[in-house]
Amino acid sequence: xxxxxxxxxxxxxxxxxxxxxxxxxxxxxxxxxxxxxxxxxxxxxxxxxxxxxxxxxxxxxxxxxxxxxxxxxxxxxxxxxxxxxxxxxxxxxxxxxxxxxxxxxxxxxxxxxxxxxxxxxxxxxxxxxxxxxxxxxxxxxxxxxxxxxxxxxxxxxxxxxxxxxxxxxxxxxxxxxxxxxxxxxxxxxxxxxxxxxxxxxxxxxxxxxxxxxxxxxxxxxxxxxxxxxxxxxxxxxxxxxxxxxxxxxxxxxxxxxxxxxxxxxxxxxxxxxxxxxxxxxxxxxxxxxxxxxxxxxxxxxxxxxxxxxxxxxxxxxxx
Amino acid sequence: xxxxxxxxxxxxxxxxxxxxxxxxxxxxxxxxxxxxxxxxxxxxxxxxxxxxxxxxxxxxxxxxxxxxxxxxxxxxxxxxxxxxxxxxxxxxxxxxxxxxxxxxxxxxxxxxxxxxxxxxxxxxxxxxxxxxxxxxxxxxxxxxxxxxxxxxxxxxxxxxxxxxxxxxxxx
Numbered sequence: 165x166x167x168x169x170x171x172x173x174x175x176x177x178x179x180x181x182x183x184x185x186x187x188x189x190x191x192x193x194x195x196x197x198x199x200x201x202x203x204x205x206x207x208x209x210x211x212x213x214x215x216x217x218x219x220x221x222x223x224x225x226x227x228x229x230x231x232x233x234x235x236x237x238x239x240x241x242x243x244x245x246x247x248x249x250x251x252x253x254x255x256x257x258x259x260x261x262x263x264x265x266x267x268x269x270x271x272x273x274x275x276x277x278x279x280x281x282x283x284x285x286x287x288x289x290x291x292x293x294x295x296x297x298x299x300x301x302x303x304x305x306x307x308x309x310x311x312x313x314x315x316x317x318x319x320x321x322x323x324x325x326x327x328x329x330x331x332x333x334x335x336x337x338x339x340x341x342x343x344x345x346x347x348x349x350x351x352x353x354x355x356x357x358x359x360x361x362x363x364x365x366x367x368x369x370x371x372x373x374x375x376x377x378x379x380x381x382x383x384x385x386x387x388x389x390x391x392x393x394x395x396x397x398x399x400x401x402x403x404x405x406x407x408x409x410x411x412x413x414x415x416x417x418x419x420x421x422x423x424x425x426x427x428x429x430x431x432x433x434x435x436x437x438x439x440x441x442x443x444x445x446x447x448x449x450x451x452x453x454x455x456x457x458x459x460x461x462x463x464x465x466x467x468x469x470x471x472x473x474x475x476x477x478x479x480x481x482x483x
Numbered sequence: 484x485x486x487x488x489x490x491x492x493x494x495x496x497x498x499x500x501x502x503x504x505x506x507x508x509x510x511x512x513x514x515x516x517x518x519x520x521x522x523x524x525x526x527x528x529x530x531x532x533x534x535x536x537x538x539x540x541x542x543x544x545x546x547x548x549x550x551x552x553x554x555x556x557x558x559x560x561x562x563x564x565x566x567x568x569x570x571x572x573x574x575x576x577x578x579x580x581x582x583x584x585x586x587x588x589x590x591x592x593x594x595x596x597x598x599x600x601x602x603x604x605x606x607x608x609x610x611x612x613x614x615x616x617x618x619x620x621x622x623x624x625x626x627x628x629x630x631x632x633x634x635x636x637x638x639x640x641x642x643x644x645x646x647x648x649x650x651x652x653x654x
Contacts, residue, residue: 199497203504445494446487 174265185398190216192440199444211308219250222393224278228387235292241287243382243389246396250403256408259331260416262424271332272324275407276317279362281308284288286364286397290381298311301380304451311458312368316358316465319351322473323411326469336415345412352412354462359408361458363400365439366447370454405435509529514592516618519577521558521593522568524608525586525617529634532612533587533624535561540579540588548572558633560625566608585624589617 172270197204256271258264268274273299290302298356322458324330326347327338335344346389362370372380382393402469409415411433418427448456514520527533536553554564556598579588597606616622625634627641638645 185579198502199494200502201497201503203502203506218533441491441495444497445491 168454170265173263177259177263177265178251180357181399182252182395184402185395186216186220188382188398188436189219189394191436192332194445195440196444199441200335200360201212204440223391223480225389225436226349226387231293231295231384234384235294238288238292238390240392241395242292243286243290243331243392246282246285247392247399249278249285250396250399252281253278253403253467254399256332256407258336259422259428261333264333267331267333271319272330272331272335275312276320279316279403280309280313280477282396282400285393286381289385289393293381293384295384297377298381298383301372301383303378304377307456308364308368308370308454312462314356315458315463316362318463318470319354319358320411322348322351322423322469325436325470325473325477331457332410332415335416336410337472339414339417343412343414346475347471348412350465351473352408354403354466354469355411356408357462359404360439360442361454363397363404365397365401366443367448368454369448380423387450401436402432405439407434408432408435458461497625498624499517513561514594516592518592519575519590522570522573522575522579522590522606522611523613523615523617524566524611525589525613525615525619527623527625528604528607528616528621530614530636531560531623532562533562533585533622534566535585535587535624536563537561537584539582539584543582545578546572546574547578556633559630560634564607566611567605568606568611570596570606585616586619586622587624590617611653644645 193215194204194212205215208214208218228237255265256268258267258272268353272427286305286309287302290305291300292301293299303366304359309332323335326344327335328336335389338344364370364372372382377383382390385393406428409428414427415431416424418424511523526531534551536551538551538553541547541549541551548569549567550569551566552564553561555561577590580590583589596604623634625632627643629640629643631637
């Protein structure tokens with residue numbers, strides 16, 4: 165590919181992703197409403213789609229207040245980190261056979277590394293706010309993300325074992341005959357749970373438990389800096405959905421009557437809708453329950469899954 | 484875990500259910516007669532003001548949003564000189580209606596009273612007084628009251644006996 169093609173892919177991916185993140189504001193509100201037997205936004209524009217514009221304008225025109233007691237530069241940087249780190253993770257995702265920004269040999273490792281950088285955003289945001297509630301929210305968020313990252317990585321190792329590569333395009337290609345959801349169902353479920361916790365979406369939105377911690381780590385944020393945290397969250401949902409699609413649901417593979425990128429988009433969108441459905445249905449666990457569930461249930465389970473997968477892979481190689 | 488999956492599935496099924504949203508400005512909400520909305524002052528069947536300025540509504544009001552001043556006309560009939568309700572304070576509890584001995588003050592099923600200026604929510608007597616008997620048609624306080632106030636003569640009221648001539652009772 166020429167340099168110009170690379171540039172166009174980068175710009176295109178960036179453009180699509182940021183628009184998806186904004187569009188999810190509408191999708192989420194509308195779908196949540198439907199699942200709660202309401203109609204949701206339906207006034208601004210067709211089907212209320214202009215609510216995105218209204219929300220964005222509101223965020224821009226709100227007073228963008230930096231508390232005088234906050235550590236100013238860290239306070240400003242924190243929301244940017246989450247958006248940047250999530251956007252960086254998208255670099256490795258193959259949207260279609262030739263649409264990928266950088267098909268790294270260590271794709272999965274890069275994804276894990278970038279998603280662990282997201283924790284800085286929470287911790288720095290909570291700390292720089294110089295507010296006890298924010299700090300407590302940040303601590304919760306950080307411990308949750310670290311706890312769930314441990315087996316998020318481990319759950320992917322089964323897939324890596326079966327493929328023999330960290331490269332995402334290889335992983336997609338390896339699912340030509342059978343999607344990994346069939347071979348690795350436990351890993352898929354655990355990855356999904358860890359992914360939800362990683363994007364701190366409901367039901368695992370412990371860091372922003374409004375009843376005890378106001379809004380958690382972003383309690384002092386306002387205006388577009390607050391909006392950045394939410395764009396980060398929506399990008400995170402998209403990222404986890406895209407990873408689920410790539411790793412367990414055959415990525416861009418699909419019957420030939422639709423182009424590959426459409427298959428990728430459809431699968432990803434189905435997962436995004438599932439994320440929203442989860443928000444509509446499940447209650448939030450207590451903080452200690454969340455940690456207990458992670459360390460005492462999911463971690464042993466994922467290790468067992470790894471052991472069994474490894475055993476079967478070895479047995480298959482010898483026979 | 485199974486109960487969680489079941490919950491998710493049941494929530495998903497809600498997408499096919501009928502929506503509870505009422506698209507308000509186009510479609511009006513059905514309000515029941517006892518709905519406690521905008522407060523009005525009603526009139527009796529003769530067209531006179533029912534309010535007798537007893538201050539019971541103002542006393543019963545938990546947020547002190549009612550202000551009035553009672554006065555009398557030439558017949559000795561009491562009426563409020565001014566009657567003011569500050570709807571920016573009103574909580575629509577209906578205590579004023581409960582307290583009113585003459586059915587004058589009533590809460591009606593109407594909530595469409597948004598204003599751009601807070602001052603516009605202060606309703607004076609001319610805003611409150613309506614030309615209707617409200618929820619209690621046919622009731623006229625001065626017809627059952629014992630006193631004479633230009634509505635009926637002494638002893639002419641409903642369920643009222645004519646005054647006894649105390650001199651005729653003498654032994």
